[in-house]
Amino acid sequence: MDPILQAYFSNRRSFVSICPSCKQSYEFSPDCFPRTPRPSVRHECACGRAFSVVPVGLRSCYRKPVNLMGGLRKQTDAGKIQVPCTILDISPRGLQVSTEAIKSVVVNDTVVMTIVLDDKTRSRLTVQCLVRRKMLEGPMMVLGLEITPAVGAHTDILTTYTVGEPNGHTTL
Numbered sequence: 001m002d003p004i005l006q007a008y009f010s011n012r013r014s015f016v017s018i019c020p021s022c023k024q025s026y027e028f029s030p031d032c033f034p035r036t037p038r039p040s041v042r043h044e045c046a047c048g049r050a051f052s053v054v055p056v057g058l059r060s061c062y063r064k065p066v067n068l069m070g071g072l073r074k075q076t077d078a079g080k081i082q083v084p085c086t087i088l089d090i091s092p093r094g095l096q097v098s099t100e101a102i103k104s105v106v107v108n109d110t111v112v113m114t115i116v117l118d119d120k121t122r123s124r125l126t127v128q129c130l131v132r133r134k135m136l137e138g139p140m141m142v143l144g145l146e147i148t149p150a151v152g153a154h155t156d157i158l159t160t161y162t163v164g165e166p167n168g169h170t171t172l
């Protein structure tokens, strides 16, 4: 059994760990870890030591690619009808959606998102999100959304949905 080496999520959307003996740092993409409840990968450092690299918090940042229906509206547009959107990927912390361009939605706006999952019970979630990114693609826009607050009623549902059942069976 190799010693465990923790890898921390960086602002470059990858996991970084540092070899304790030679101080060499390594980056791991979230995609290189198996979709299991306790993911790890074996890594051999250039200095010859081998580790079992464990991504700290991977569960909360891995985004599952999906094609789900949803709806969104600006929080300040209370009572207005939601604009339909397609959810492109989702994690317990955030999601990326594609929708008809809405001029009034800008970065740092708060939007109210309705998400309909394709799980057994077709869970329906309503969450508040902060707009982190906005990209225009012709008549469409793609929004990067961060769910706020980070932990809430949605967390367990989305963790189960994106990572799989706790018994090790994954939904991917």
Ligand SMILES: [Zn+2]
Pocket (backbone or CB within 6 Å): 019, 020, 021, 022, 023, 024, 045, 046, 047, 048, 049
């Ligand atoms: Zn090393």
